[in-house]
Amino acid sequence: MTYFQDLSRQAPEGPSFGPVENVSRRGLLKGVTAAGGLVLAASVLPRRAMAAYVTGAGDMPHGVVTDPRVFVSIAPDGIVTIVAHRSEMGTGVRTGLPMIVADEMGADWARVRIVQAPGDEAKYGNQDTDGSRSTRHYLIPMREVGASARTMLETAAAQRWKVPVSEVRAGVHEVVHDGSGRRLGFGELAADAAVLKVPAAETLRLKDPKDFRYIGKGTVSITDLHDITTGRAGYGADVRLPGMKYVVIARPPVVGGKLVSFDDAEAKQVPGVERVMEVRGWPWPSKFQPLGGVAVIARNTGAAIKGRNALKVVWDDGANAKYDSVAYRKELEAAVRAPGLVVRNDGDAEAALKGASTVVVGEYYLPHIAHASMEPPVATALWTDGKIEVWAPVQSPGGTREDLAKTLEISADNVTVSPTLLGGGFGRKSKCDFALEAALLARELKAPVRVQWTREDDLHHDFLHTVSAERIEAGLDKSGKVVAWRHRSAAPSIGSTFAAGATHQIPIELGMGLIDLPFAIANVRCENPEAAAHTRIGWFRSVSNIPRAFAVQSMVAEIAHATGRDPKEVLLELIGPARIVPFSASVEKPWNYGEPVDSYPIDTGRLRGVVELAAEKAGWGRKLPEGHGLGIAVHRSFVSYIATVVEVAVDKKGVVTIPRVDTAVDCGTFVNPERIYSQMEGAAIMGLSIAKLGEVSFKDGRVRQSNYDDYPVVRIDEAPRVTNTYIVPAAAGTPPSGVGEPGVPPFAPALCNAIFAATGKRIRNLPIRDQLAV
Amino acid sequence: MIKVKVNGEERSWDGDPSLPLLWFLRDELGLVGTKFGCGQALCGACTVHVAGTAARSCITAVSDVDGQEVVTIEGLHPQGDHPVQKAWRELNVPQCGFCQAGQIMQAASLLAETKNPSDDEIRGGMAGNICRCGCYQRIEAAVRVAATGT
Numbered sequence A: 001m002t003y004f005q006d007l008s009r010q011a012p013e014g015p016s017f018g019p020v021e022n023v024s025r026r027g028l029l030k031g032v033t034a035a036g037g038l039v040l041a042a043s044v045l046p047r048r049a050m051a052a053y054v055t056g057a058g059d060m061p062h063g064v065v066t067d068p069r070v071f072v073s074i075a076p077d078g079i080v081t082i083v084a085h086r087s088e089m090g091t092g093v094r095t096g097l098p099m100i101v102a103d104e105m106g107a108d109w110a111r112v113r114i115v116q117a118p119g120d121e122a123k124y125g126n127q128d129t130d131g132s133r134s135t136r137h138y139l140i141p142m143r144e145v146g147a148s149a150r151t152m153l154e155t156a157a158a159q160r161w162k163v164p165v166s167e168v169r170a171g172v173h174e175v176v177h178d179g180s181g182r183r184l185g186f187g188e189l190a191a192d193a194a195v196l197k198v199p200a201a202e203t204l205r206l207k208d209p210k211d212f213r214y215i216g217k218g219t220v221s222i223t224d225l226h227d228i229t230t231g232r233a234g235y236g237a238d239v240r241l242p243g244m245k246y247v248v249i250a251r252p253p254v255v256g257g258k259l260v261s262f263d264d265a266e267a268k269q270v271p272g273v274e275r276v277m278e279v280r281g282w283p284w285p286s287k288f289q290p291l292g293g294v295a296v297i298a299r300n301t302g303a304a305i306k307g308r309n310a311l312k313v314v315w316d317d318g319a320n321a322k323y324d325s326v327a328y329r330k331e332l333e334a335a336v337r338a339p340g341l342v343v344r345n346d347g348d349a350e351a352a353l354k355g356a357s358t359v360v361v362g363e364y365y366l367p368h369i370a371h372a373s374m375e376p377p378v379a380t381a382l383w384t385d386g387k388i389e390v391w392a393p394v395q396s397p398g399g400t401r402e403d404l405a406k407t408l409e410i411s412a413d414n415v416t417v418s419p420t421l422l423g424g425g426f427g428r429k430s431k432c433d434f435a436l437e438a439a440l441l442a443r444e445l446k447a448p449v450r451v452q453w454t455r456e457d458d459l460h461h462d463f464l465h466t467v468s469a470e471r472i473e474a475g476l477d478k479s480g481k482v483v484a485w486r487h488r489s490a491a492p493s494i495g496s497t498f499a500a501g502a503t504h505q506i507p508i509e510l511g512m513g514l515i516d517l518p519f520a521i522a523n524v525r526c527e528n529p530e531a532a533a534h535t536r537i538g539w540f541r542s543v544s545n546i547p548r549a550f551a552v553q554s555m556v557a558e559i560a561h562a563t564g565r566d567p568k569e570v571l572l573e574l575i576g577p578a579r580i581v582p583f584s585a586s587v588e589k590p591w592n593y594g595e596p597v598d599s600y601p602i603d604t605g606r607l608r609g610v611v612e613l614a615a616e617k618a619g620w621g622r623k624l625p626e627g628h629g630l631g632i633a634v635h636r637s638f639v640s641y642i643a644t645v646v647e648v649a650v651d652k653k654g655v656v657t658i659p660r661v662d663t664a665v666d667c668g669t670f671v672n673p674e675r676i677y678s679q680m681e682g683a684a685i686m687g688l689s690i691a692k693l694g695e696v697s698f699k700d701g702r703v704r705q706s707n708y709d710d711y712p713v714v715r716i717d718e719a720p721r722v723t724n725t726y727i728v729p730a731a732a733g734t735p736p737s738g739v740g741e742p743g744v745p746p747f748a749p750a751l752c753n754a755i756f757a758a759t760g761k762r763i764r765n766l767p768i769r770d771q772l773a774v
Numbered sequence B: 001m002i003k004v005k006v007n008g009e010e011r012s013w014d015g016d017p018s019l020p021l022l023w024f025l026r027d028e029l030g031l032v033g034t035k036f037g038c039g040q041a042l043c044g045a046c047t048v049h050v051a052g053t054a055a056r057s058c059i060t061a062v063s064d065v066d067g068q069e070v071v072t073i074e075g076l077h078p079q080g081d082h083p084v085q086k087a088w089r090e091l092n093v094p095q096c097g098f099c100q101a102g103q104i105m106q107a108a109s110l111l112a113e114t115k116n117p118s119d120d121e122i123r124g125g126m127a128g129n130i131c132r133c134g135c136y137q138r139i140e141a142a143v144r145v146a147a148t149g150t
């Protein structure tokens, strides 16, 4: 939701509420208090910049909280409990942020416990786990939290020993008085420290990075590792409440459709089915509100699914009944062949194109794709005495709480959202429709309710990645130098999920690889022709960067081919010399991922750096076996710089395999390199799924795909043999930048450029599927 | 009355015999380590062992396992120290973790049948298990580690 501060126009909600973590661990903090230890409890520090750089964190809804008493508690036995306030969906953030606190305060990781915060942004600050923002927004705030806690422990020790605080220092999980050799453990100091004032931010001392024990080392495993490998980790469907009802819902198959009538006679005969009822839907578009339909309530999920299969439902399909992907593609392609809304205009691209000695034209098409996270949407809800409690795998626990309050028309004080682990999110679980469904039913049924989406539900009712046509015309002078660039990009906007009739891309979409093109070209024109949405459009890991990077980075290789040059050389030439590229003055609302350009400028030196690093590591230019090819692509997104080189092998039948991937990442100061590697390995797989397999298409307004058979994703036998990741060491003081998403965009163009190098066939439409079959 | 031994414990079911084993385990017995990913034998998230071999519990009816032994991730090893589980931790395989119970059960079954699988045998043997997070490189390596210790 936080992409949409300007669109959703909600007043920030009031404060307060609820328990911590999923049920089994609830009460831990309380227990600590009862035991008389330090629960550093509640007051808010004025936020001051501790570092040389400023991020956009303060501009997020509810901003940043750095009060150590909100995040840290210490029990008399020395166990340090740290609150993770962001959702864990596989990036490692639930480990990474507490690890920063622990390092800064001197806590021994073996004696740290992590609890998950409920949705409560007044207390914890912004909790939206999206936009690849968590580490970049929270490295310094989490260090402040740790530094405050450390200072309080040091002060407590100095008072106990009656020595100046300057003579004591925190060691590992203890405070030491060097002069006398005395030492006291954190647990022994907890009660005294608890009553001290939180130090003023400007008085805090931050650790010298050379003293870090965890930050930047990659030696800490994710906190849930053991539980995951033993089946004990708690995901959305793993919360069990006494007397809970299991529900699946038949939803209108066309977005904007509604229920006409249903016949539940057979459904009710299914053993285990207890009730069938209509559930409320909202008209489209209505942000994340439920679609409505018919709920089948049963004693277990299997019975509910069987009951739903036996339902006979009549729908009114509504205004999108004719949405057809074949026809729509033609519309989009026609749109990019005609002038559209100008969203960037430097120099005179029209004239320069006319005067060019060669014009290279590329048209690219990328279909809708579905998130298809391994865990389908699911939520559990309990309604008691006018209060709702929801357990769900949500990326935005705070936003979910606000939406629940609005939907149920109750005060947010009466809403508790406990995020579980997420079995993947990729943007889908920023939209809390499934949690709203469970809450509405729990109130209606006066019973605890679990609403489970099947994989078919997930694919049929996703907030899909947009569908797009991209057309680039590059004008070359006699020497082969690019003198003009016109990029038209047409795609239904995410804005259409929030406001009816939105037909143009919104600034955040335009800023993802279109108007922020960092090339050294004098005449650049970007246009955004109209495109109406006919389904729910949402954000998918890396969002509009997927089609833009595909088009731009494919075009670079097309220009190289047209001029008989090496693609990497052309890429570097287009990027131009190392410099800071300002956003074009012609862009009305530039988008820099919400970050100030002073801290996060477009730095072509860093862009060049990753190109050169990836190329060098991949052995760019090396001699390859017959049928092999190397392709390269680079993209700046989420204020990080990532270049990927893919080696492909294409056999005589046109079957593509990938011997090797080399990715260079410049994400500034980093916290957990081990999880950066895993994100890049995963991004290569997701990029490959997008390139090779992923397509959601519509006919008669309905999604045609239903499960992993007709919406295939990459399996282990198609995975690259090796994915190597190289992290660029950060220059001192470089702000941290995104990791979760930016690995995705360069993959598909690098792959298709490699296929071209191997076969001479240029892939302009994704997915590749059988386009290479011979 | 259907009787089935789950993780060594005798269990019975007198409801719908066609109920998929997955929902019997998860919703009726509360063994929620086994996951639902597709319901159609396409993803492997629901993999358990039936009579010692990997099976997709989402398409296995409770009646199909009448009188049999079923092992879930919770029962794979009393301390969670099956060589596959240990290898998974050693290599930090999981991202979101949701597929991993199924991956681990599949890998354990694969290694029970093929002591020292080649890379291609690992890829072939694990190809029924989707990991949407894309942990495949580490899954492949971890199966190797579990088999050989390196």
Ligand code: FES
Pocket: B035, B036, B037, B038, B039, B040, B041, B042, B043, B044, B045, B046, B047, B056, B057, B058, B059
């Ligand atoms: S849930 Fe059984 S294979 Fe996917």
Ligand code: FES
Pocket: A090, A374, A423, A424, B094, B095, B096, B097, B098, B099, B100, B130, B131, B132, B133, B134, B135
């Ligand atoms: S770890 Fe997320 S699906 Fe495999």
